Structure formats: structure tokens, C-alpha cells
Amino acid sequence: MTPIIKATNLSKHYGTKKNPIKALGPINFEINKGEFTLILGKSGSGKSTLLNLLAGLDKATNGDLIIENNDISKFSARKLSKYRASIGIIFQFYNLLPNLNTIENILMGAWAGGSKANKTRARELMKQFGIDHREKSNVKILSGGEKQRVAICRALISDPDILFCDEPTGALDSNNERQVIEILKQISDSGKTIIMVTHSKEFTPLSDKIIYLRDGLIVDQNEFEHKNQPTVPTTSNINYSMPLNNNAV
Numbered sequence: 001m002t003p004i005i006k007a008t009n010l011s012k013h014y015g016t017k018k019n020p021i022k023a024l025g026p027i028n029f030e031i032n033k034g035e036f037t038l039i040l041g042k043s044g045s046g047k048s049t050l051l052n053l054l055a056g057l058d059k060a061t062n063g064d065l066i067i068e069n070n071d072i073s074k075f076s077a078r079k080l081s082k083y084r085a086s087i088g089i090i091f092q093f094y095n096l097l098p099n100l101n102t103i104e105n106i107l108m109g110a111w112a113g114g115s116k117a118n119k120t121r122a123r124e125l126m127k128q129f130g131i132d133h134r135e136k137s138n139v140k141i142l143s144g145g146e147k148q149r150v151a152i153c154r155a156l157i158s159d160p161d162i163l164f165c166d167e168p169t170g171a172l173d174s175n176n177e178r179q180v181i182e183i184l185k186q187i188s189d190s191g192k193t194i195i196m197v198t199h200s201k202e203f204t205p206l207s208d209k210i211i212y213l214r215d216g217l218i219v220d221q222n223e224f225e226h227k228n229q230p231t232v233p234t235t236s237n238i239n240y241s242m243p244l245n246n247n248a249v
């Protein structure tokens, strides 16, 4: 199977050439289409740096990053912006526009804005994720869980193949966390590729692959064959003790 994402000797340095701060790499990994991948590691291990590279929000210092057959590490700013519009991104703190209502926020994720077709799709997504009664509500008055569901609809409005999530349940209480987990499971079941930075253990049973980072390097990788099973797998190769640190990043 051709991987949908392939990183080769990928690295990111901050600082200057003379005094580089090594944030990530060099790392190598592959993700196949439809896989649900978790990126785990303690604060400062390079998770956000990696997610930013994958989502085209930052550029690698060295290495190749092939996504859907294109090396995005070589993209111009214009191509990178086009790439960003082709994927979905979900953030911990939703990143909604506070003066717009639910459907207006969702349509912000669509190329052609408020076209009839986009509005229809936005309404279908709102219905699917139980926020259709909030269509005209200003997002300021929504609960955290509802806000995250709006952000998920916005990420899905253009039907991307890949969804990147940065701590999507990090700001939610356990009830809302459960709902968002269930929604992400549905999205994964629909065949989309999900790559997620998280501190929540609740995602482990849903994942096909876990990439563990420490000091910018991959220290371990687990692959599972239990996709979509409802319970935590009994295989002993899940190492909860290592990177599952509940401190906020």
C-alpha cells in the first residue's frame, strides 16, 4: 500500500544557523490512508512542531514530507496555502470567529463560502453532529463541546481526506470529551485519515498507530490491528507509563 504520508529525515530547527534549537528530528515514519494515528509525548517533545509541519503551518528545515504524492516541504507559500485548504484542522481552543454564528463559522472552511451546495453540506454536518438547532446561534454562547463540534464541521465542510487534530478534547469536560471522541470515531470509520496530538488515553482503543516522541525523536511506534473495537485492546504493547502525561502543553 502506498502511504498517504511519508516523512524521510524530517527535521525542524528554530533559532539561527549558528545556534540552532533542535525541535524535531530527524524522523522517519509512514501513515497509510484511513489510519487513525496518535502522536504522544511529554511537553516539549516536538508534537506541535510535527503537527504544524504536517498541516503546512510551518516548513521543515531538512528532509522530505510527502503527502498525497506531493513533497510539501518543497512547496512555495502559495502551494502551501492551497494545501492547507485541502486538509482539515481542529485545534484545542476551537479557533472560531466569535462574532459569527454556527453556520457562518462552518462555511469559513469552504472555498466557495456560502454557496447553496456548501450550505446544504453544512446543514447535513450540523445534523450529523447534533448541533443543527444551533445553526443561527452566535458561537460565543455555545458550550465548549458544541464549539468543538462547530470546528469539526468547519474542518469537514470541504470533505478533506486528512484531518489533523491538536488536543481536540484538551479543553473539554469528560461528558463533552466522550461526545467528541465518538464523533472522531465516526469520522475515522468513514475512511478519513486522522492524525492527532492528544494527552487523552481514551483515543488509544480507536488508534491504528501511535508515534511516541521524546526530545524531538521517535522513540517508539505501535501499530494495532484492532481498529473500531469498542474496548481498550488487551495487547500488552501499549505503554501507558511512557508518554501519557496529563500536564497541559
Ligand code: ADP
Pocket: 014, 015, 021, 022, 023, 024, 041, 042, 043, 044, 045, 046, 047, 048, 049, 050, 249
Ligand atoms: P510539544 O508540542 O511536544 O510540547 P513543541 O513542538 O512545542 O513540543 O516544542 C519542541 C521543542 O521546540 C521545545 O524545546 C520548544 O521549546 C522548541 N520550540 C518550539 N517552538 C519554538 C520556536 N518558535 N522557537 C524556538 N523554539 C521552539
